[in-house]
Amino acid sequence: xxxxxxxxxxxxxxxxxxxxxxLVRPGxxxxxxxxxxxxxxxxxxxxxxxxxxxEVELVHGPGCPVCVIPMGRVDDAIALxxxxxxxxxxxxxxxxxxxxxxxxxxxxxxxxxxxxxxSPLDALALADELxxxxxxxxxxxxxxxxxxxxVTLLRARDAGTPNFAVFCNHVTIEPPLRAILETPGIRxxxxxxxxxxxxxxxxxxxxxxxxxxxxxxVVSAFExxxxxxxxxxxxxxxxxxxxxxxxxxxxxxxxxGNARALHAIAETMELRDDFEWRGLGTIPRSALRLxxxxxxxxxxxxxxxxxxxLEDPKACRCGEVLTGQIKPWECGVFGTACTPxxxxxxxxxxxxxxxxxxxxxxxxxxxxxxxxx
Amino acid sequence: MTPPTQEHCITCSDEAVEAVVVxxxxxxxxxxxxxxxxxxxxxxxxxxxLGDILLCHAGIALELxxxx
Numbered sequence: 032x033x034x035x036x037x038x039x040x041x042x043x044x045x046x047x048x049x050x051x052x053x054l055v056r057p058g059x060x061x062x063x064x065x066x067x068x069x070x071x072x073x074x075x076x077x078x079x080x081x082x083x084x085x086e087v088e089l090v091h092g093p094g095c096p097v098c099v100i101p102m103g104r105v106d107d108a109i110a111l112x113x114x115x116x117x118x119x120x121x122x123x124x125x126x127x128x129x130x131x132x133x134x135x136x137x138x139x140x141x142x143x144x145x146x147x148x149x150s151p152l153d154a155l156a157l158a159d160e161l162x163x164x165x166x167x168x169x170x171x172x173x174x175x176x177x178x179x180x181x182v183t184l185l186r187a188r189d190a191g192t193p194n195f196a197v198f199c200n201h202v203t204i205e206p207p208l209r210a211i212l213e214t215p216g217i218r219x220x221x222x223x224x225x226x227x228x229x230x231x232x233x234x235x236x237x238x239x240x241x242x243x244x245x246x247x248x249v250v251s252a253f254e255x256x257x258x259x260x261x262x263x264x265x266x267x268x269x270x271x272x273x274x275x276x277x278x279x280x281x282x283x284x285x286x287x288g289n290a291r292a293l294h295a296i297a298e299t300m301e302l303r304d305d306f307e308w309r310g311l312g313t314i315p316r317s318a319l320r321l322x323x324x325x326x327x328x329x330x331x332x333x334x335x336x337x338x339x340x341l342e343d344p345k346a347c348r349c350g351e352v353l354t355g356q357i358k359p360w361e362c363g364v365f366g367t368a369c370t371p372x373x374x375x376x377x378x379x380x381x382x383x384x385x386x387x388x389x390x391x392x393x394x395x396x397x398x399x400x401x402x403x404x
Numbered sequence: 405m406t407p408p409t410q411e412h413c414i415t416c417s418d419e420a421v422e423a424v425v426v427x428x429x430x431x432x433x434x435x436x437x438x439x440x441x442x443x444x445x446x447x448x449x450x451x452x453x454l455g456d457i458l459l460c461h462a463g464i465a466l467e468l469x470x471x472x
Contacts, residue, residue, distance in 0.1 A: 122462075150463020152445060172462070175420060179462035182447045227420040230459055230467045282470045283422075283459050289467050291448045 038254030039077075047259035048082040054266035055086035062088045062218055063265060064355055066208065067225035068095030068383025069253050075392040077255040087262065090355035093207045093311060094225050096172040097124045097381035098353060101307045102341040104200055105130030108169045110337055111198055111330055112143035118161060120146045120154035121169035124381040129374060131341045135169075151183035151197070158187075158195040165194045167330045170201055174296070175227040177201040177319060181295035184321070187328055198330040199321050201300065204228050205236065206317035207308060211354055212244045219355065221265040223258065224250035226280045231296075233288030234278045241274045252280040299325055307340060309377055310350030349376035352385050359386040366390060420461035422469050425454055435460055 055061060065071055071091045074080060080089060093099055105128050112119035112135060119135065126135040126147060139145040144164070148154050151168045158166040170180045180197060187195045204225060211217055224237055229250045240248045247268040251261035261279045268274060278284055299322060306318030321329040330336075343349060347369065348362040359365055359378065369375035371387050378384035382391065423437035423444075433446045435458055445464040446452045457469035 152463040175466070176462050178448055178466065179445075179464045182445055182464055185447075227459070227461060227466070230420070282472065283467050285467075289448060291450075292466060295448065 038252070038256045040256060043256045044082060044259055047256065047263050050263050051082075051087065051259065051266060052084040054263065054270050055084055057086070059086050060088055061086055061220050061266065061269070062090050062355075063221045063223060063262060064090040064092045064211070064219045065223040065251075065258075066092040066094040066204070067223075067228065068098065068381065068385075068388075069227065070223055070225070070251065070258060071095070071385050072383050072388045073253050073255065073258060075388040078392070079255055079258055082259065083262070087266075090219060091352065091359075091385040092222075092355060093211065093308070093353045094173065094204065094228075095353075095378070095381050095383040095385070096176065096202065097122075097128060098349065098377040098384045099202060099207070099308045099310070100125070100128060100171055100200060100377060101309045102130045102343065103307065103337070103339045105134070106132050106339060106341065107336040108135060108198060109133070109138045109143070111167050111169070111334060112138050112145050114334055116164050117334075118144040118146060118157065118164045118166045119169055120148045120157060120166055122149070122171065123147045125169055125171060127374065128377055128380050131339070151180045152186070155183050155187055155192065155195050158192055162194060165196060165333075167196045167198055169198045173202055173204050173225070173228045174231040174292075175225075177296050177300065178231060178289075178292040181292075181299040184299045184325055184328055185295060188325065193327075196328050196330040196333055197321060197325075199300065199319060201319040202306065202308070203302075203317055203319065204232070205239070206314045207311055208240065210308075210311050210314055212240070212246070214354065217354055217356060219246065221246055221269070222248040223261050223265070224248045224276075226250060226252045226257075226284065229278075229280065229284045229288070231288050231292045233286050234276050234284060235286045236288070237276045241276060245274055247274045247277070249277045249279050250284055252282070298322075309343065310353035344375055347376035349378045349386075352376075352378050359389040362386070420459050420466060422457050423460050425452055425456045425458060428452065428454065433458065433465065435465075 154168040249261040249264045300319040302316045326332045351357040374380045378386035423435035427434035449465045458465040459467045
C-alpha cells in the first residue's frame with residue numbers, strides 16, 4: 032500500500048537503526064522528546080525503542096489533545112450536557128475522560144443527551160436534524176483540529192444555523208513547548224516535531240526552539256521509518272554541530288503551513304488570556320476562544336458554566352508523564368487503579384496518551400513481580 | 405475512516421489519514437483509505453482533484469500530499 036509499505040520496510044528500519052547507533056557516543060544520553068501523541072502511539076505500537084541504542088532516550092511530550100484537558104473543563108462540558116434542550120457532541124475519547132463529577136459517558140447514563148461524532152461537521156449536521164435542540168460541540172485539539180472547527184463555524188454562520196454552538200477548548204502547540212523548555216530540571220536535548228499540527232502551522236513556527244533555546248527539531252511523519260529517520264536527522268545535526276528546524280515530512284508539510292487553514296482559524300478564533308493545562312498549569316495565551324463575531328455560536332457566551340479549577344487525583348501523575356519527568360509505568364496507579372477501561376488520569380484515556388499506549392503495547396516488557404512476594 | 409480499534413485513535417486527537425479522492429461534489433470530496441470511504445470538506449484544499457491524496461482529519465482535508 033502506497034505510503035504505508037515503504038515506510039514500514041524492515042530493511043530501511045534496520046539501516047536507520049544502525050545509522051542512529053553510529054551517531055551517538057557510547058555512554059552519553061540523548062533525551063529526545065516526541066511532542067505528538069500520535070508519535071508516542073507509533074513508537075510503542077511498532078516497538079521502536081527496541082531499535083534504538085541505550086544512549087537514546089525517548090521522552091513523551093504534551094501533544095495528546097485529550098490528555099491536556101483539565102478536569103474542570105470536563106465538568107463544564109457535563110454542565111452543558113445537563114442543560115435543558117442541549118445535545119452535547121464530542122469525539123469518542125472525550126466521553127471517557129474523568130472530571131470532578133465523573134465522565135460525559137456517566138452523564139449520558141444519567142440521562143444527558145451526549146453523542147459521539149467524528150467531525151464537528153457531523154455535529155452541525157446533527158443540529159439540522161434536531162431543530163428543537165441546541166447541539167453544542169465540545170471542541171478539543173491542537174492546530175490540527177482547530178481548522179475543522181473553524182470551517183464548521185464558518186458554515187454555521189453562512190447557513191445561519193441558530194441551534195449550533197461550540198464549547199471551544201482548542202490549544203496551541205508553541206506555549207507548552209516553551210513551558211517545558213523553561214522549566215528547571217527538565218532536560219530535553221532535541222525534539223521530534225508534530226507532523227499533522229505542522230501541516231497547518233508550518234515548520235517556520237518552530238524556529239524559536241533552535242534560535243532561543245539552542246535545541247534542534249525535526250518535524251516528522253508517523254510511520255516507523257519516518258520516526259527513525261527523524262531521530263537520525265536530529266543526531267546528525269548534533270554530530271555536525273548544527274541546530275536547526277528540519278522537515279522530514281516533506282510530502283505534506285510546508286515551511287509556511289496551510290494559509291487557508293490559518294486564515295479560517297484567525298477568522299473564527301482568538302487567543303485567550305490564559306488556559307489551564309493538565310500537568311503544565313496555567314499558560315498565558317496558549318488556547319483559543321471564539322471571536323465576538325461568533326458569540327451567537329459560543330457556548331461560553333450562551334450558558335453560565337461552573338468554570339471550576341480542580342486538582343487532579345493525588346495518585347495520578349499525568350502531569351509528570353506529560354512533561355517527560357517520569358515514564359508511564361513509574362506512576363503508582365499505572366495498570367492497577369488506572370487502566371484504559373477505567374482511567375484515573377487523561378493519559379490513560381486516548382490511545383495517543385503515553386500511559387494507554389504503553390499499557391497496550393509495552394507493559395509485557397516490564398519485569399514480572401515475584402509470585403507470592 | 406478511523407475504525408474504533410487501537411490501530412487508530414478514534415477521537416479527533418491529532419491523527420490524520422492520507423486518503424485518495426474518488427469523487428468530488430462542490431466543497432465535499434469522497435475519499436478512500438484502506439478500504440474505508442468518507443466524505444470530507446475540501447474548503448481548505450479547493451484545488452483537490454480526482455486521484456489526489458489528501459491528508460484528512462476530523463472530517464476535513466488539511467493538505468494535498470505530494471506524490472513522489
